[in-house]
Each structure stands twice: as C-alpha cells, then as structure tokens.
Amino acid sequence: MRERIIQEFESMLKVHSVRTVTMDMLASQLGISKKTLYEHFADKDQLLEETINSMILRKHAAYQQMAHSCDNVLEAMIYWMNQGMKWIRDYQSNLVSEIKKYHPEIYERVILAHFLDDKNNLKKTILKGVEQGVFRPDVNADILSIQLHATFFLISRADLFSPDQFLCTEVIREILYNYIRGLCSDTGLRLLPGYIKEHLE
Numbered sequence: 001m002r003e004r005i006i007q008e009f010e011s012m013l014k015v016h017s018v019r020t021v022t023m024d025m026l027a028s029q030l031g032i033s034k035k036t037l038y039e040h041f042a043d044k045d046q047l048l049e050e051t052i053n054s055m056i057l058r059k060h061a062a063y064q065q066m067a068h069s070c071d072n073v074l075e076a077m078i079y080w081m082n083q084g085m086k087w088i089r090d091y092q093s094n095l096v097s098e099i100k101k102y103h104p105e106i107y108e109r110v111i112l113a114h115f116l117d118d119k120n121n122l123k124k125t126i127l128k129g130v131e132q133g134v135f136r137p138d139v140n141a142d143i144l145s146i147q148l149h150a151t152f153f154l155i156s157r158a159d160l161f162s163p164d165q166f167l168c169t170e171v172i173r174e175i176l177y178n179y180i181r182g183l184c185s186d187t188g189l190r191l192l193p194g195y196i197k198e199h200l201e
Helices: 001-012 023-030 034-040 043-069 073-090 093-100 106-133 141-155 170-184 187-197
Strands: none
Touching: 001 023, 001 034, 001 043, 001 187, 023 043, 023 170, 034 106, 043 073, 073 106, 073 141, 073 170, 073 187, 093 106, 106 141
16 A cells, blocks of 8 residues: 555656645545555655655666666666656656755755765766766766766756746756767767667657
C-alpha cells in the first residue's frame, strides 16, 4: 500500500501543482480513507519527501544503466540531457521551484543533497570523457562540474525563465547542448551530431 500511495501521488504531480494536491484528494483518488493514508505517512511533507527521493533515485538508476551501454561519456550525457527534458515534460515545469518555496526543508534534504552528489559524480564523468578522448584535455573539471550544478538551479528559477515566455525543455536544450558542445574535443564534435540525432527527441 505504501508504494501504491507514492506512485499515485507522483502521478498526480504530473497534472497538479504540489500545493493543490491535498491528502483528501489523494485518498479519494486511491479509494481509501484518510485514516489509512495517515497510517502510512505522518503528513504530506513526509509523503512528498519520499516521493521526490524515489523519483530521483529511479532517474539516477536509469541513467547508470544506460551509461553502461553507451559507447562513451559523451553519448551518455546526451541521453541524460534527453531524460531531463522528458522529466520536465512529464511533471509540472515549476515543480522544483515550488518545492524550494513551499517545502524548503525537503528541498535541502533531498533535492540539494542529490545535486551535490551529482556535482561530484559529474567531475568524474568529465575526467572520464577526457580519458576517452571525447572531451578536451584542457577542461577544468572542478569549475565545469560546479557550473553545471549551478545551471540546474538557474533553470528551475521561474522568475528568470518564465513559463509564459520560455518552454522549460527549450531552456534545458539550449543551455545544456552548448555546455556539452563546449566540453567536446575534435573527436567529440564529430560524434556529437549522431548522438543528438539518436537520443534527442
């Protein structure tokens, strides 16, 4: 039942904002009583935290699985970029901003913590790309991993990239494509168009 509740809550976040999804709505959607719901989760904050954590872990697992089947780090990063755009399309584009504003503790404990892990993993990824010859040998992995880490927060700011003016997927594609292209060696630049064609929808 616990997993079913998380799955249904996640599904509701695809069509509703975090603020508008109530425990009453969720219980009704599941066909259970609120009492049953609260037997599994103390409050909405606990449910949201576990749901977001589950979503992020599942996304990371999917990336790791795909990375093992890719020819190199460059192909894996293009795949990851596409998955990020699909995630944005599936959920409310301002989900991260909304959590940061209305659930700051969850933002820090879950989203920020995962982003910090991503930053450390990205440095290793960039260095591996250098070893594979698809990234420039003169890149500074420390600076560029921090830059991408900061870019995620930039993209999630609705005050900078208003949904009324920009499609979030367009913002991601424009910023991340140019970021990845800037990493590429001559070999990477030759391979990039093929990976774009294969993995970007």
